[in-house]
Amino acid sequence: MPQKWNSLDTDVLVIGGGVAGCMAAIPALEAGLSVVVCEKGKVLDHCGSVGCGVDHYLTIMESGPEWDTPEFLIKHLPKLTDGIVDMAVASRVIHEMPKVVRKIESFGVNFKDPRFNDYYRLRSFGLPGTYHINFDGTEFKKHIGQRVRKLKGSVLTRTMAVQILVEDGRVYGAIVFNFRTGEWTVVRAKAVVLAAGEVNRISLNASGMAFDSWHCPYNTGDSQAMAYNAGALLTNMEFVETTITPKGFSAQGLNALVSEGAHFINKSGERFMFKYDEKGENARRAVIADAVINEYLLDNGPIYADCRHLPEDILDHMEATLQIDRYTMPAFYEQKALNFREEPIEVSISELSIRRSGVYFRGSGLAVDTDGQTSISGLFAAGDCASVSGGIAGAAVLGHVAGEGVASFVPKTNGSLPQIDMETADAIREKAMKHMEVEKERGLSWKAYEAEIRQTVNDYIGVRRNEAGLRHALQTLHALAKRETDLKADDLHGLMRIHESSSIRLNAELMATAALARDESRTGSSHYRMDHPDTDETNWKKFVIVQKGSEGAETTTLSASEPLAAAFARKN
């Protein structure tokens, strides 16, 4: 019996109600547009990466000194990004930072440190100034989510977007399903904002547990996958990101450690970071990760984070704020019986993500223009799925830019929306629902399927790559694609996971394809080609752009002195 469809018409559909999605919804709602947010979580105030809290926010505040101006930070962008950055978009984001931080404050977020009733600003990750506000961001997301609800944004909760609808190069909606009720909805929209985050669950980590991940394991690159399938351009997909975590628990905390003055030491007690960067532990995340990887490869492991030299008041502050970025960190240390004031903490690299390779403003994902619009007309993107990103601030600011972009785009569309082709919609749903009917003998579990993807990425597409390995990985990933129809869902929750697995596999394929194209190395282990170990400044100051071609993923390049929008075919 054919199942019935729900249908919804709206001006704007936002996919993903995290930081970027909420911040995009706000200006669209303020402009009087109707907005529907489609979100896998149930509560907008707590869903996404930072539902439990954050502790640092990167921003320009124009507080007086030269370093605190947009111009100063923009001047440093090429160096910060190893020359691969969309200067036009990043500059717009940086210029908008002071406005957006004040706007978020107006929602009720308190960025000030109660100890001094002032902003506590720290330097970290190679930035040329003390751009990070360290603050108690336990309620950060709550205030942003509340704002969306106050402005009367509608939210489809526990709802996963599975496909965006594009016709003649213009987006007009998406197909989504609720994994608790099994309801399927066709949403027609004049503009769509993709904000479903980065790609996780894509490689192995020390605990061997797929969902023990530094970043949110329920963000699986669905924006990137849906947009790629619809023909959008993606960039920087070759770069991987990893961080340093306490061994066994892939978690946040590196920023707090290094900005407060922790040292990294190897098994001989040597403080090695200065061998790799003159900034020592204050180097960019990518450089720190690279140094730790190198030390392990040199058999200098185990590596430790060492806080023992820090003054008592700093240690007290660290201990008091340990739970802000990762609520369960104190419990982890406690259950491990580890006292970081007195003992060094053994560290590991985390699993990989495709996000922004430890480099601010060089996002991996959907190429966007200065309004946050992708290469598909009416399709916008922001946050960790976009080509300019930078944590919560990057997501908030580009999200806000995209929301303003949508607000000026929608009135120009004359209210016209194509009719939904229900045959296509039925076919999409039928293909999905077939996973519920796969016979037991043929059925593959998504867990095992993903495990094979993670092993492949770990071994051949991870922090050490060469052509033979990448080609081998692509073969495996293509073979896995052919078996996707065998994935068996035991329930609706499993059906949701299968869609995630499918996105993860596709993103791994895009990463391998882009990594094969960039036959040089850049930014340490973010893209280390053992067969091309040098950085080639003459030929490779370029973006690698990935797009769906007739035979699968195809790559082109674009000089990094151009904005990515120069590669867009869309006219408007």
Added chain:
Amino acid sequence: MSSDMKAEEQTVHNPIQIDPETCVKCNLCDWICPGDLIYKKEDNRETLPVIAYPDECWYCGLCQSICPVDAITVIFPDQMINCQTDVKTLLGKVID
């Protein structure tokens, strides 16, 4: 492709303990879990929440932080607390 790709059941570590005596069956943990792991019957003050997909836990502690009566404790498994993995195995294989 390996044969272990067939679905198979294993006993899995339970990431969160819910104290049945303290729990007031308010549903908050179900609503808040970002992974859709906790299932609790709506409008029902009798049933306890169930951890339906324990091996998909992020160990984020959101459920614990939101629980109004502190009924939830996050318990890390041995693989995390006492992790013995050689970090070098995470650094890729090199083939010619």
